[in-house]
Amino acid sequence: MREITLSQAVNEAIAEEMRRDASVFLMGEDVAEAGTPFKVLSGLVEEFGTERVIDTPISEPGFVGLAVGAAMTGARPIVDLMFGDFIYLVMDQLCNQAAKQHYMSGGKLTVPMVLRTNMGATRRSAAQHSQSLQALVAHIPGLKVAMPSSAYEAKGLMKTAIRDNNPVVIFEDKLMYQDKAPVPEEEYLIPFGVANIKREGTDITLIGTSSMVQVAEKAAEILALEGISAEVIDPRTIVPLDEATLLESVKKTSRAIVIDEGHQSYGVTAEIASRLNEKAFYHLDAPVLRMGAMDVPVPFSPALEDLTVPTPEQVAANARKLCAGELIHAA
Amino acid sequence: MAKAKSNTEDYLRMYRQMVRIRTFEDNANQLYLSAKMPGLTHMYSGEEAVAVGICEALTDDDRITSTHRGHGHCVAKGAEFKQMFCELLGKAEGYCRGKGGSMHIADQSHGNLGANAIVGGSMGIATGSALRAKLQGADDVTVCFFGDGATAQGLMYEVMNMAALWSLPVIYACENNGYSEYTKTEEIAAGSITARAEAFGIEAHRIDGQDVLAVNDLSRKLVARARRGEGPFFMELMTYRYHGHHVGDINREYYRSKAEEKEWKENRDPIIRFRAHLVSEGIATEDDLDAMNAEVEKDAAEAVAYALDAAYPDASEVDMHVFAA
Numbered sequence: 001m002r003e004i005t006l007s008q009a010v011n012e013a014i015a016e017e018m019r020r021d022a023s024v025f026l027m028g029e030d031v032a033e034a035g036t037p038f039k040v041l042s043g044l045v046e047e048f049g050t051e052r053v054i055d056t057p058i059s060e061p062g063f064v065g066l067a068v069g070a071a072m073t074g075a076r077p078i079v080d081l082m083f084g085d086f087i088y089l090v091m092d093q094l095c096n097q098a099a100k101q102h103y104m105s106g107g108k109l110t111v112p113m114v115l116r117t118n119m120g121a122t123r124r125s126a127a128q129h130s131q132s133l134q135a136l137v138a139h140i141p142g143l144k145v146a147m148p149s150s151a152y153e154a155k156g157l158m159k160t161a162i163r164d165n166n167p168v169v170i171f172e173d174k175l176m177y178q179d180k181a182p183v184p185e186e187e188y189l190i191p192f193g194v195a196n197i198k199r200e201g202t203d204i205t206l207i208g209t210s211s212m213v214q215v216a217e218k219a220a221e222i223l224a225l226e227g228i229s230a231e232v233i234d235p236r237t238i239v240p241l242d243e244a245t246l247l248e249s250v251k252k253t254s255r256a257i258v259i260d261e262g263h264q265s266y267g268v269t270a271e272i273a274s275r276l277n278e279k280a281f282y283h284l285d286a287p288v289l290r291m292g293a294m295d296v297p298v299p300f301s302p303a304l305e306d307l308t309v310p311t312p313e314q315v316a317a318n319a320r321k322l323c324a325g326e327l328i329h330a331a
Numbered sequence: 332m333a334k335a336k337s338n339t340e341d342y343l344r345m346y347r348q349m350v351r352i353r354t355f356e357d358n359a360n361q362l363y364l365s366a367k368m369p370g371l372t373h374m375y376s377g378e379e380a381v382a383v384g385i386c387e388a389l390t391d392d393d394r395i396t397s398t399h400r401g402h403g404h405c406v407a408k409g410a411e412f413k414q415m416f417c418e419l420l421g422k423a424e425g426y427c428r429g430k431g432g433s434m435h436i437a438d439q440s441h442g443n444l445g446a447n448a449i450v451g452g453s454m455g456i457a458t459g460s461a462l463r464a465k466l467q468g469a470d471d472v473t474v475c476f477f478g479d480g481a482t483a484q485g486l487m488y489e490v491m492n493m494a495a496l497w498s499l500p501v502i503y504a505c506e507n508n509g510y511s512e513y514t515k516t517e518e519i520a521a522g523s524i525t526a527r528a529e530a531f532g533i534e535a536h537r538i539d540g541q542d543v544l545a546v547n548d549l550s551r552k553l554v555a556r557a558r559r560g561e562g563p564f565f566m567e568l569m570t571y572r573y574h575g576h577h578v579g580d581i582n583r584e585y586y587r588s589k590a591e592e593k594e595w596k597e598n599r600d601p602i603i604r605f606r607a608h609l610v611s612e613g614i615a616t617e618d619d620l621d622a623m624n625a626e627v628e629k630d631a632a633e634a635v636a637y638a639l640d641a642a643y644p645d646a647s648e649v650d651m652h653v654f655a656a
Contacts, residue, residue, distance in 0.1 A: 023467070025466060051466060052466070056493065057489070057492055057493065057496075059489035059490075059492065059493065061455065061485070061486050061489060062455060062458075062486060062489025062490045062492070062493060063489075063493065064455065065454065065455010065456060065458065065459060065486060065489075065490060066455050066458050066459035066462050066490065066493065067459060068455055068456050068459055069396075069444070069455055069456035069457060069458060069459020069460040069461075069462070069463070069473075070459040070460065070462050070463040070466075071459070072444055072456060072459070072460065073394060073444070073459075073460045073463045073464075074463060074467065075462075075463040075466060075467065077459075092449055092452060092486075093455055093486075096449050096452060097447075097449075097452060097453075097455070097456060101445070102652055102653070102654065102655050103430055103652045103653055104427060104430055104431040104435040104437070104445070105426075105427045105430075105431060105435070105437045105439070105445060105652075106425070106426070106427035106428030106429070106430045106431065106652060107428070107651070107652040107655070108426075108427070108437065108439050109437060109439055109444070109445065110655040112655075141653050142653055142654065144654070165655040165656065166654050166655050
C-alpha cells in the first residue's frame with residue numbers, strides 16, 4: 001500500500017469531501033494560497049477557488065462564529081484554527097453557540113461544522129503554541145472530539161467529521177504532519193466511537209491518544225523484551241468514547257495506563273481512568289494510572305520542555321511497576 | 332420579496348403585530364409576577380416598532396438572529412403564541428420542546444435562528460448565515476438584532492469587518508434602548524455607534540425606532556439592496572425599554588427616572604403613535620382597532636391557558652438532542 005504523510009491525508013480527505021459535496025467549504029487564516037503555515041491545505045485553493053477556500057482576517061471568534069451561522073443555515077464549513085492554543089479565543093462560539101444549538105432548539109437546528117486544529121508540545125514553541133487542549137472541548141456536551149494517531153486515521157476521521165451533523169473538533173498533532181503511514185487509494189471512512197486495538201497483549205492495557213499511541217507502542221516494544229505483554233488501544237475519538245472496547249481489554253489484562261498529551265489534572269486521562277475504575281474495578285489488579293503532560297505551562301527551553309510530556313521509557317517503567325504489584329503513588 | 336406597505340392590509344398587519352408583541356409581553360410579565368413561569372425574562376415592550384418594521388420587510392426565507400430580549404423578534408417573524416408560551420413555561424409543545432426557554436427561543440420555520448443569551452453572541456451566526464447565502468447564490472438576507480450593550484463586544488467588529496470585505500447580505504440592527512442592562516448607554520459607549528460601522532465602510536443609518544413606518548420604509552430599501560449584493564448595512568434604532576433589564580428589575584430609579592419612563596410611554600409609544608396615524612388617515616376606526624386589540628388579547632389568554640395546562644417534556648427527553656443524528 002502507498003504511504004502518505006498525515007498532512008497529505010488531511011488534504012486528501014478535505015479535497016474528496018469538497019468534490020463530493022458542494023456545501024463544504026474551508027475558512028481560516030492563511031488557508032488559501034499559503035495553505036496554512038504547516039502547508040497542510042496546499043493546492044486546495046487552486047482546485048476549489050477562493051469562494052470555497054476562504055482566507056479570513058486574524059479574527060478567530062469572528063470566523064468560527066461565521067462557521068456556526070453558515071452551518072446552521074445549510075452549509076458544511078471546515079474552519080482551520082491555526083494553533084490549538086487559540087481555542088481559548090473561540091470558546092464562546094464553540095461551546096456556547098455551536099455545541100448547544102441542537103439541544104437548545106429541541107433538535108430543530110443543527111451545526112454540521114468541523115473545527116480542525118492542532119496540539120502537541122516539543123516543537124520549541126513555548127506556552128502559547130504548544131498546548132493540547134482536547135479536554136476543554138471534550139468536557140462540553142454537544143461537541144465531538146477526534147484525535148487521529150496516524151495518516152490513516154487522519155483521513156478517515158476527517159471524512160467522517162465532515163459528514164457528521166454535529167460540531168466536530170479534530171486535533172492533529174503538529175509534530176506528526178510529516179509522518180507517513182499506509183493509506184489506501186480507495187475511499188474509506190473511520191466511524192466515530194470505534195477504538196482501534198493497535199497491538200494485542202495480556203498483561204497491561206496502554207490507552208493512548210494521538211501521538212501518545214506511538215509512545216504506547218514504543219513502550220510495548222520495550223516491555224515485550226522483558227516478557228511483559230502490553231495491549232495498545234487508540235480510542236480515535238474521545239467523544240464519543242468506545243468504552244466497551246477499553247473495558248473489555250482491561251478486564252482481560254487487569255491493568256491499565258492512560259496516556260494523553262493534555263495536562264494530567266482534570267484531563268482526558270482522568271476521565272478514562274475513572275470510567276475504568278467505576279466499571280471494571282473488580283477486574284483490576286492495580287490502580288489505573290494516568291499519564292498526561294505535566295501541570296505546568298509548556299516551557300520554551302528544550303531542557304525543560306522535554307520533561308513535560310510522557311515518554312515511552314516512562315510509560316514502560318510505570319507498566320513494569322504495575323505488573324510487579326508496586327504502588328506508584330504510595331501514600 | 333416584501334410587499335410595499337402602501338395598502339390598508341399591510342398597515343393593519345403591522346399594527347396587529349405590534350399589539351401582539353405588547354400583549355404577549357403583558358401576559359409573560361403576569362406569568363412571572365404570579366410565579367407561574369420558571370426563571371425570568373426580558374420584556375420587549377416599548378420596542379415593538381423596531382421588530383415589526385424590520386420583519387415586515389422580510390420573507391420567511393430571510394433569517395434573523397435574536398437576543399435575550401427576543402420575544403418581539405420572534406412574534407414579528409411569524410411565531411405563534413401557543414408554542415411561544417409553551418416554550419416560556421418549559422412545556423413539550425414549545426418551539427424548542429421546552430429546552431431553550433425565553434432566552435433561546437428559536438423558530439426556524441420562519442427563519443428565526445434563535446434568541447441568544449450571550450450579549451452579542453449571535454453576531455457571528457447572523458454574518459455566517461449571510462456568508463452561506465452568498466456562497467450558495469441564495470438571495471435571502473439576514474438581520475442581526477442586538478442591543479446597544481452588545482456594541483461593546485469585540486465580536487461585532489470582527490464580523491462587520493468580514494461582512495464588509497465580502498459584501499455579505501446582512502443588516503446589523505442595533506436596538507438602542509438607552510440602557511446597557513442597568514447602565515446608561517452613554518456611560519458604556521464612546522463616540523458614535525454608527526461611526527463604528529462606517530469605519531468599515533458600512534452604510535449606517537440612525538433612525539427613530541418608535542416610528543414603525545419609518546423603520547419599515549428604511550428596512551425595505553436596505554433589504555432590497557442587500558439582496559442585490561450591496562450589503563452589509565447598519566441601522567441604529569433609537570428606542571426605549573418600558574420594563575427593567577428583566578422582569579425582576581422593578582426598583583430602578585437609581586439608574587432611570589420615572590419621569591423619563593413616563594415621557595416615552597405617553598408621548599413616544601410606537602403603538603399609540605401608529606394607531607393615531609391609522610385613524611387620522613382613515614385607514615381604520617377606533618372601534619376597528621379596539622376590536623383587533625380584543626381579538627389579540629383573547630388569542631393570548633387562550634394560548635396562556637393552553638400552555639399552563641400543557642404537558643412538561645417526558646424525563647426521557649433530558650438527554651435527547653445533545654447530538655444530531
